[in-house]
């Protein structure tokens with residue numbers, strides 16, 4: 264790792280993450296970045312003529328203490344670079360213990376993974392949630408490394424992200440584990456992410472379910488036993504476990520569901536004893552989460568639908584990508600400012616997932632007449648406003664049907 268010394272009063276520390284040949288890349292990249300007059304956050308543009316472009320897959324710069332950096336860009340002499348080089352891995356394993364017709368118990372990624380490339384940068388969330396969560400994870404891992412007694416200072420290394428569907432909770436967990444695996448590579452030689460598939464834990468042979476939980480978690484524990492491996496465990500849509508337990512307790516489902524959830528909770532408690540394990544859970548119905556899970560979480564972070572500014576940024580990023588692919592003509596956010604503002608306003612309440620889908624839905628309107636010539640971006644934007652309106656109406660209708668169903672069931 265290469266460091267440029269300097270106290271923070273004089274320099275803003277920035278982290279550069281680089282994938283490629285290690286020390287040569289780090290040195291060359293540092294020279295390149297410091298040759299720019301101004302330095303800003305985001306992907307670093309490597310000139311095609313530079314030898315670096317042969318070896319680099321990606322190079323991304325982020326401020327290490329963003330709250331202290333007031334300007335969007337700084338002069339090169341104001342920045343102290345900390346460069347992390349890493350190789351992106353392509354390794355994914357899925358638990359094959361289940362039968363063909365059943366969902367696997369878990370997937371396991373070696374980090375940093377090619378599959379999670381760019382997710383961190385693509386997520387646009389409020390009030391620096393991303394960096395706050397990363398800081399929390401770093402702090403929790405320091406506590407466990409320094410062997411702080413958790414009976415005296417409670418820290419479970421477990422977070423819960425909750426909020427409406429499609430707001431980026433699962434993506435954030437994956438991006439966060441990727442980010443931390445890069446930042447902590449001097450402390451942990453390896454890093455893994457296990458995604459536990461809650462649906463996969465319910466075997467159609469009921470008595471098998473608790474055994475499946477045991478099998479899934481014993482694999483995680485065997486990896487965690489090596490303290491040089493940083494292990495992230497993502498239990499996605501945790502409400503599907505807990506709602507089953509509630510249903511079971513009220514007598515409408517077999518008691519096996521109770522055993523599965525209890526088995527998961529026991530395993531979660533067992534994993535908490537490993538100082539190199541960090542657990543992340545997500546849910547989109549907070550009300551339905553078992554208090555057993557809620558109480559274990561150190562941080563319960565609400566992830567809501569994007570703000571107007573975030574919506575504008577998601578939409579303009581998506582349009583820039585269509586321009587890059589030459590589906591629409593050159594798109595500069597300044598060019599369609601009014602239209603883009605109007606669209607950002609009109610999509611109030613839309614999730615990030617729906618916003619990212621809008622450009623595709625819009626293009627499908629043009630598809631039959633598409634003659635491989637880029638569509639004028641202003642025309643595309645105005646069509647997109649129509650598509651957004653239709654989506655809003657359809658969503659409204661669906662919500663009212665759901666409400667009627669709930670009313671008829673007396674809920």
Ligand SMILES: Nc1ncnc2c1ncn2[C@@H]1O[C@H](COP(=O)(O)OP(=O)(O)OP(=O)(O)O)[C@@H](O)[C@H]1O
Pocket residue numbers: 385386387388426427428429430431432433434435545546547569573577614615616617619
């Ligand atoms: N705030 C956001 N900024 C950018 N992209 C977003 C945002 N929120 C969601 N997305 C995009 O929407 C897609 C769905 O996100 P993801 O699956 O992580 O949501 P989720 O909250 O886990 O949804 P669910 O509750 O249905 O599981 C991803 O492609 C993600 O990049």
Ligand SMILES: [Mg+2]
Pocket residue numbers: 432433434499500545
């Ligand atoms: Mg999700």
